Structures are given as structure tokens and as C-alpha cells.
Amino acid sequence: xxxxxxxxxxxxxxxxxxxxxxxxxxxxxxxxxxxxxxxxxxxxxxxxxxxxxxxxxxxxxxxxxxxxxxxxxxxxxxxxxxxxxxxxxxxxxxxxxxxxxxxxxxxxxxxxxxxxxxxxxxxxxxxxxxxxxxxxxxxxxxxxxxxxxxxxxxxxxxxxxxxxxxxxxxxxxxxxxxxxxxxxxxxxxxxxxxxxxxxxxxxxxxxxxxxxxxxxxxxxxxxxxxxxxxxxxxxxxxxxxxxxxxxxxxxxxxxxxxxxxxxxxxxxxxxxxxxxxxxxxxxxxxxxxxxxxxxxxxxxxxxxxxxxxxxxxxxxxxxxxxxxxxxxxxxxxxxxxxxxxxxxxxxxxxxxxxxxxxxxxxxxxxxxxxxxxxxxxxxxxxxxxxxxxxxxxxxxxxxxxxxxxxxxxxxxxxxxxxxxxxxxxxxxxxxxxxxxxxxxxxxxxxxxxxxxxxxxxxxxxxxxxxxxxxxxxxxxxxxx
Numbered sequence: 154x155x156x157x158x159x160x161x162x163x164x165x166x167x168x169x170x171x172x173x174x175x176x177x178x179x180x181x182x183x184x185x186x187x188x189x190x191x192x193x194x195x196x197x198x199x200x201x202x203x204x205x206x207x208x209x210x211x212x213x214x215x216x217x218x219x220x221x222x223x224x225x226x227x228x229x230x231x232x233x234x235x236x237x238x239x240x241x242x243x244x245x246x247x248x249x250x251x252x253x254x255x256x257x258x259x260x261x262x263x264x265x266x267x268x269x270x271x272x273x274x275x276x277x278x279x280x281x282x283x284x285x286x287x288x289x290x291x292x293x294x295x296x297x298x299x300x301x302x303x304x305x306x307x308x309x310x311x312x313x314x315x316x317x318x319x320x321x322x323x324x325x326x327x328x329x330x331x332x333x334x335x336x337x338x339x340x341x342x343x344x345x346x347x348x349x350x351x352x353x354x355x356x357x358x359x360x361x362x363x364x365x366x367x368x369x370x371x372x373x374x375x376x377x378x379x380x381x382x383x384x385x386x387x388x389x390x391x392x393x394x395x396x397x398x399x400x401x402x403x404x405x406x407x408x409x410x411x412x413x414x415x416x417x418x419x420x421x422x423x424x425x426x427x428x429x430x431x432x433x434x435x436x437x438x439x440x441x442x443x444x445x446x447x448x449x450x451x452x453x454x455x456x457x458x459x460x461x462x463x464x465x466x467x468x469x470x471x472x473x474x475x476x477x478x479x480x481x482x483x484x485x486x487x488x489x490x491x492x493x494x495x496x497x498x499x500x501x502x503x504x505x506x507x508x509x510x511x512x513x514x515x516x517x518x519x520x521x522x523x524x525x526x527x528x529x530x531x532x533x534x535x536x537x538x539x540x541x542x543x544x545x546x547x548x549x550x551x552x553x554x555x556x557x558x559x560x561x562x563x564x565x566x567x568x569x570x571x572x573x574x575x576x577x578x579x580x581x582x583x584x585x586x587x588x589x590x591x592x593x594x595x596x597x598x599x600x601x602x603x604x605x606x607x608x609x610x611x612x613x614x615x616x617x618x619x620x621x622x623x624x625x626x627x628x629x630x631x632x633x
Contacts, residue, residue, distance in 0.1 A: 160407040165193030167600030168413030170616035187383035197361030216354030237354035246464040310341040415566030429592040441558035445511040448552035452545035457493040517558035
């Protein structure tokens with residue numbers, strides 16, 4: 154195909170993947186990022202002491218040999234620069250004082266849960282039998298796989314768990330990693346099989362180091378990445394984007410635009426220019442999160458080594474907790490997630506310093522939730538953690554930063570609390586999927602496409618899809 158020029162608005166993971174795919178195909182690529190570094194939700198920061206924190210994502214899906222992330226890294230020529238460590242223990246949960254451990258690998262996980270919940274053997278078997286059917290294990294008939302999807306695509310995850318698992322602690326443990334907002338069974342099956350059956354990986358040095366390596370590679374092969382370049386408008390002529398306008402008034406021109414930002418924001422921009430927006434009226438935003446970043450000095454946290462994520466909660470009904478949360482009310486027993494990152498990678502901080510990232514899901518209500526509210530809630534969460542899991546927080550903290558949904562809205566344009574900002578419900582991901590085309594023929598969305606499962610593999614698939622749509626349009630234009 155003849156070389157064409159592309160502008161990618163936003164340098165989230167899907168935007169960077171799309172940039173690389175286009176460069177591989179010989180196109181000219183300009184990435185415009187409003188922030189001062191790339192990655193979006195997959196980004197990170199370094200404090201004054203040199204402690205390196207990932208913002209929201211530390212462990213990745215799709216990184217095992219042959220998966221789409223490892224294949225991407227090989228295509229980038231970064232195998233010598235980026236190394237992945239497979240996760241052994243995915244989650245350790247403390248639910249009403251009871252410890253539940255979830256290792257990776259379906260056989261290991263099923264056996265481990267059977268030992269931890271000996272009275273729930275038949276329930277566990279039925280649960281994993283369904284998940285293996287989702288993966289298509291033992292069935293090479295593509296038609297049967299299609300029939301399986303059709304039988305189950307409208308089902309909700311909570312109803313499936315209620316029908317399958319009697320023990321409330323076990324039911325909550327199997328749902329804890331998942332966003333429990335009326336979630337689609339098929340989406341959650343994708344999460345569970347990716348996280349536990351296929352397994353996660355940790356990129357040595359942190360996810361933000363991976364992002365920096367991708368940006369550098371894009372630049373090495375002739376792509377351009379500009380930071381502090383906020384796109385505020387589009388110049389549209391005859392149903393095509395001719396140029397994008399930046400906040401400083403400058404203009405950039407290209408044949409095709411890929412939009413890796415917040416889709417409703419794009420929709421409002423198009424409508425302001427007199428063009429149809431994005432059809433998202435039936436789609437629901439997901440919940441957001443409050444994050445606390447801590448550095449502890451001279452604290453022995455070796456007991457937390459080797460686990461991707463810890464959970465702490467006093468509820469054995471995680472679905473009810475999230476139902477309360479989705480009304481904008483703080484639940485009596487929040488679900489607290491903790492990442493002890495320097496116990497995964499001791500290179501993230503200097504000797505004697507331990508890094509913890511804490512997350513608590515919540516819905517943001519701009520009418521009542523301000524910075525003072527979040528500061529107070531963060532202190533409440535730290536008090537719970539100190540009392541129930543990490544007493545060292547009371548005496549060893551030397552660095553503290555709180556990131557709120559207000560920050561996410563400023564950075565990403567939404568408070569949805571995930572890379573795309575959408576709830577993982579049946580309607581969003583099974584019925585009203587986000588079309589990557591727009592009313593403007595050379596403007597495509599990347600990073601918002603719903604597919605079975607989620608996480609990084611979906612974002613890579615979304616990037617590939619947007620590149621395919623763009624090249625199809627270019628070929629059609631050339632043939633006209």
C-alpha cells in the first residue's frame with residue numbers, strides 16, 4: 154500500500170500499538186499526547202527520592218510465549234530490553250479474616266480451592282467446567298464454540314456465581330478480581346481465563362518502563378511522539394478530517410486520524426462541529442478508583458513477596474458491596490486492593506524502601522466528592538489496612554501520594570477508572586459494542602472496542618482493528 158500520513162490522538166497502549174503497526178506498514182505517524190509522558194492508564198511516575206510507581210496497572214495479560222503481547226514485543230525488536238516474569242500466585246485475599254490463595258494455572262487453582270474449601274468440591278468442578286468450555290478445551294468444533302457463546306452471551310456473572318457456588322466466601326473470592334457492576338458472564342469468563350488459566354506477567358522495571366521502550370522504538374524507526382500536545386478541535390471538510398487543532402493554536406494535517414482518547418469527549422467535539430457523535434447513549438460508565446501510593450522505610454514486608462495482588466475486605470458478598478458502591482454511597486466494608494511492588498521488583502526503589510500501591514473502587518459524584526472528601530476517605534482506608542494487614546503503615550511511611558477520580562478526569566477525560574472507562578456489563582460488551590468507525594470517514598477510534606475478555610489483549614486487538622479499518626478506507630479512496 155502507498156504510504157499515507159496518520160495522526161494518533163493519545164498515547165495510551167492502544168495508540169502506541171497502532172502507531173507501531175502503521176510504521177511497520179510504511180506509513181508516516183505522528184502521535185499527539187496532551188500529558189508529559191506516554192501510557193495513559195498504563196503510565197507511571199517517579200517521586201523525588203527515585204521510587205518508581207506504576208499508575209494503575211502493574212501486571213499484564215497476554216505476555217506468555219505466543220500471546221499477543223509477547224508477539225508485539227518481538228515485532229518491536231525489544232526482546233533484549235523487555236523481560237517478563239510469569240506470575241505464580243495471582244491473588245491472596247483476606248475475606249472476613251479468612252485467607253484465600255489463588256495460584257495461576259487452572260489445574261493448580263481448582264486443586265488449591267478444593268483444598269481450601271473441601272465442602273465445595275462439586276461447586277468448584279462446575280465452575281471450572283464452564284470456564285474450560287469457554288476456552289474451548291476438548292472441543293475443536295468451531296460451530297459448538299459459537300453455540301456456546303450464543304447460549305451464554307446475555308448471562309450475568311453474578312447470577313452464574315449464585316447458581317454455581319454456595320459458599321459466600323468462595324463466591325466472593327472468585328469474583329474479587331472482577332469489576333462486579335452487573336458484569337457480563339462472557340467478559341468475566343475472559344478475565345478469569347486470562348488471569349488464572351493463561352496467567353499474568355510482570356514486565357521487569359515496571360509497566361511504565363515498557364511504555365518508555367515502545368515510545369523510543371517508535372521514534373527510532375521514524376515515528377514522531379509529541380508531549381504537551383492537546384488536541385482541542387478538528388477541521389472537517391466534506392465529511393473528512395483535514396487537520397487537528399492543538400490547544401496552542403497550531404494545526405497538524407494527516408490523511409487519517411486515529412483517536413485514542415475518551416470516546417464521549419470525541420462525540421461532543423463532533424456534535425459541536427455539526428456532525429453526528431458516537432452512539433453511546435445505551436452504554437454505561439464503569440466505577441472509578443481512589444489510589445494511594447506509599448513508600449515505607451526500614452519495614453520488613455517480606456511476608457508479601459511473590460504475590461501479584463492482595464485483597465482485604467470484611468464482606469463475604471462482594472456483589473452487594475459493589476451494588477452499594479454504584480449508588481455513590483461508600484460501602485460499609487470496602488474492597489481494598491494492595492500491590493507490594495518492591496516485593497515483586499526490588500529495582501523499583503533503593504535499599505530499605507518498600508513501595509505499596511493501594512486501590513479502592515468507588516463511583517465519583519462531582520456534587521459531593523471533592524478533594525477534601527477523598528483525603529479523608531484515603532485516611533480511613535489506611536487506618537483499616539494498618540489495623541488488619543500492614544501495621545507498619547502507622548510508623549514507617551516516608552512518602553505518600555493520593556490519586557483521585559478528579560485526577561483521572563483531568564488526565565483521561567473521564568472518571569471511569571479503567572483504560573476505556575466503560576462498565577463491563579452485558580449491554581456494553583455484548584449488545585451495544587463501541588463501533589470504531591465514526592461519522593467522519595477518515596476518523597477511527599482505537600482503544601474502546603469491546604471483545605470477549607479485557608485488559609491489554611483487548612487493547613492490542615482494538616489497535617489492530619483500527620489500523621485495518623483505516624487501511625481499508627485508504628484502499629477504497631485510492632480505487633475511487
